[in-house]
Amino acid sequence: MKRKLVDIAHARSGDKGDRCDLGLFAPDAATYAVLKREVTPERLARHFAGMASGAVELYPLDKLLALKIVLNGALSGGAARSLRSDNLGKCAAAALLRMEIDT
Amino acid sequence: MVVKSIRVGAGLGFYGDSWRPVAASIERGGVQYIGSDHLAELTLAILQKDRQRDPSAGYTRDLVPMLTTLWPLAQQHGVKFLLNAGGLNPEGARDALVAEFNKRGWQAKIATVTGDAVIDRIDALRAAGEPLAHLDGGAAIDSVRERMLFANAYLGAQPLVRALEAGADIVLTGRVADAALFLAPLIHEFGWAADDWNRLAAGLTVGHLLECSGQGSGGNFNSYLGNGWESVPDLGHIGYPIAEVSADGTAVITKAPDTGGRVDFDTVRQQLLYEVHNPHAYYSPDVVLDMGTLKLEDLGGDRVRVSGATGQPRPEKLKIVAGFDDGWAGTATIGYSWPGAMKKARATEAIVRQQLAEAKLAYDEIHTEFLGFNSLLGTLADDSRIEELNEVYLKMSVRAKDRRLAEAFPRQFPWLALSGPPTASGFSGIEPARQLLGLWPTLVRRDLIEPEIKVSLQETAQ
Numbered sequence: 001m002k003r004k005l006v007d008i009a010h011a012r013s014g015d016k017g018d019r020c021d022l023g024l025f026a027p028d029a030a031t032y033a034v035l036k037r038e039v040t041p042e043r044l045a046r047h048f049a050g051m052a053s054g055a056v057e058l059y060p061l062d063k064l065l066a067l068k069i070v071l072n073g074a075l076s077g078g079a080a081r082s083l084r085s086d087n088l089g090k091c092a093a094a095a096l097l098r099m100e101i102d103t
Numbered sequence: 104m105v106v107k108s109i110r111v112g113a114g115l116g117f118y119g120d121s122w123r124p125v126a127a128s129i130e131r132g133g134v135q136y137i138g139s140d141h142l143a144e145l146t147l148a149i150l151q152k153d154r155q156r157d158p159s160a161g162y163t164r165d166l167v168p169m170l171t172t173l174w175p176l177a178q179q180h181g182v183k184f185l186l187n188a189g190g191l192n193p194e195g196a197r198d199a200l201v202a203e204f205n206k207r208g209w210q211a212k213i214a215t216v217t218g219d220a221v222i223d224r225i226d227a228l229r230a231a232g233e234p235l236a237h238l239d240g241g242a243a244i245d246s247v248r249e250r251m252l253f254a255n256a257y258l259g260a261q262p263l264v265r266a267l268e269a270g271a272d273i274v275l276t277g278r279v280a281d282a283a284l285f286l287a288p289l290i291h292e293f294g295w296a297a298d299d300w301n302r303l304a305a306g307l308t309v310g311h312l313l314e315c316s317g318q319g320s321g322g323n324f325n326s327y328l329g330n331g332w333e334s335v336p337d338l339g340h341i342g343y344p345i346a347e348v349s350a351d352g353t354a355v356i357t358k359a360p361d362t363g364g365r366v367d368f369d370t371v372r373q374q375l376l377y378e379v380h381n382p383h384a385y386y387s388p389d390v391v392l393d394m395g396t397l398k399l400e401d402l403g404g405d406r407v408r409v410s411g412a413t414g415q416p417r418p419e420k421l422k423i424v425a426g427f428d429d430g431w432a433g434t435a436t437i438g439y440s441w442p443g444a445m446k447k448a449r450a451t452e453a454i455v456r457q458q459l460a461e462a463k464l465a466y467d468e469i470h471t472e473f474l475g476f477n478s479l480l481g482t483l484a485d486d487s488r489i490e491e492l493n494e495v496y497l498k499m500s501v502r503a504k505d506r507r508l509a510e511a512f513p514r515q516f517p518w519l520a521l522s523g524p525p526t527a528s529g530f531s532g533i534e535p536a537r538q539l540l541g542l543w544p545t546l547v548r549r550d551l552i553e554p555e556i557k558v559s560l561q562e563t564a565q
Contacts, residue, residue, distance in 0.1 A: 006327050007327075007328075008328075009328075010324075010325060010326030010327070010328060010331065010369065010373070011325055012323070012324075012325045012373040012374075012376070012377055013325075014377050014378040015144075015378065016144075016378055016380065017144075017239070017542055017544060018239075019380065021376075021377075021378060021379060021380060023372070023373060023375075023376030023377065023379075025326075025369065025372055025373065027328060027369075047483075048483075049482075050481065050482025050483070051481055051482060051483070057380075057381075059381060059382050059383065061376075061382055061394065061395055062395075063395070063396070063397065063398055063399075063411075064372050064375070064376070064394075064397070064399065066372060066376060068376050068379060068381075068382045070380055070381075077429075077541065078144075078541065078542050079144070079145060080144070080145040080148060080426070080429075080539065080540035080541070080542060081429045081430075081539040081540055081541050081542075083432055083434075083468065083470035083500040083501075083502060084470065084472070084478075084481070085472055085474070085478040085479060085498070086478070086479045086480075086481070090323075091479040091480055093325050094325065094479075094480065095480050095481070095483040097325075097327070098480075098483060098485075
């Protein structure tokens with residue numbers, strides 16, 4: 001079944017220089033297993049193709065039922081030089097929650 | 104006497120944050136120390152502009168009103184403060200605070216930590232063998248050297264510990280690792296050794312959970328599940344997070360009774376991973392933390408136990424972040440209503456671009472957003488109902504090296520009110536250009552920075 005991440009997980013994002021980082025959190029172990037299987041670096045790179053110019057990094061944290069995601073080259077050179085309204089990448093987490101995956 | 108546990112509380116999470124919740128932490132949260140983070144990556148640029156206008160400025164101006172409000176309560180409860188509100192001028196911050204406290208006859212020992220500012224030592228550092236190349240990609244610093252506005256090394260907790268050992272009630276610093284504001288009182292109280300990596304890692308975890316004020320206790324809780332943001336109680340009276348830390352480094356994150364917000368497994372882990380890159384190597388000047396071994400236990404009643412931090416030896420080098428002048432931005436915003444709001448906004452964008460070309464106004468970048476449609480989600484905005492939007496604001500921004508060229512940009516808009524597409528409203532006006540800032544992260548040997556660190560103490564109303 002196809003589901004949007006917003007219905008099964010939660011997320012927060014922030015900035016460091018030109019890097020946008022996101023935490024994606026599962027409410028339980030079963031959902032965490034689905035996230036680990038479906039939310040791959042390749043899938044993330046496709047999802048954020050219009051935003052991130054650099055590599056996507058992914059770090060699973062089993063004890064926290066969480067995925068740490070780093071989008072390199074995603075903030076137009078960094079918050080203080082960017083012309084974007086969301087210069088700090090705060091809404092990237094919302095954009096992530098729009099991703100649709102097979103559950 | 105062996106100290107069993109220490110309670111440290113969150114102060115501000117950025118320059119401009121509210122200190123009202125801090126009063127609740129002092130009054131009924133049982134805290135002994137407040138760590139207050141006033142410096143985001145770009146805050147030093149704001150302070151640099153202040154200091155150019157007035158050499159006695161350059162610290163965050165919220166310091167004096169904040170402590171004027173909180174000090175009587177803090178003194179009554181024996182609470183000490185560690186604040187990086189010194190910004191580019193910790194001594195100026197101290198002078199302003201001392202003057203205010205003396206005026207009121209308030210007694211306090213106020214310490215400053217200096218030595219983080221290296222803008223005047225860039226050439227000396229390079230002569231000592233540090234290339235100061237960009238941390239990502241290794242670009243040479245020469246490309247930005249002449250445009251550099253500030254450069255500060257992130258100091259660790261040790262100088263703050265020295266200030267507490269000297270008896271300081273209030274410690275004012277410039278740039279330090281945010282978490283050092285919380286780690287320092289733990290090292291000071293528990294006597295943790297400088298190479299006790301696991302305990303230092305535990306203290307760093309505590310600091311990281313507290314350094315963003317309400318984000319550690321249910322603020323900005325980005326969840327739309329059953330226990331999501333709408334179920335977080337009374338954000339209007341949020342309690343900032345408090346950590347009850349034991350001598351072995353385990354901690355319980357909580358908040359003051361009768362405050363809003365929520366401390367649970369979800370709100371704490373959202374903050375734990377916030378602005379972290381590799382969670383297995385979270386760098387600070389004092390220790391490198393592996394978050395992979397951390398265990399969070401929800402004890403209920405707004406209490407979450409944090410244990411299991413593991414640390415690796417501190418890095419050989421300290422991080423410097425410098426800021427350089429990266430041109431100017433000119434911006435204009437103009438709104439359109441239904442029907443065809445988006446079509447009209449797009450037509451205006453095309454006319455503006457045509458005008459710029461005809462007038463030979465060449466900008467380094469032209470950035471377009473449609474407020475109400477894609478200004479926050481960018482390319483991930485859903486455009487399926489775009490023709491039905493009630494209203495859309497066109498926001499265009501340009502980048503230019505020359506300030507006057509940036510300022511010329513909003514002047515392209517006013518005529519469109521009467522001679523462009525219909526229903527133009529809500530024009531933002533001819534706003535002044537905004538300076539843009541590039542950040543230059545780099546590394547430097549400790550022995551070139553640490554000998555220059557100074558801790559000094561001054562007493563008020565003696």
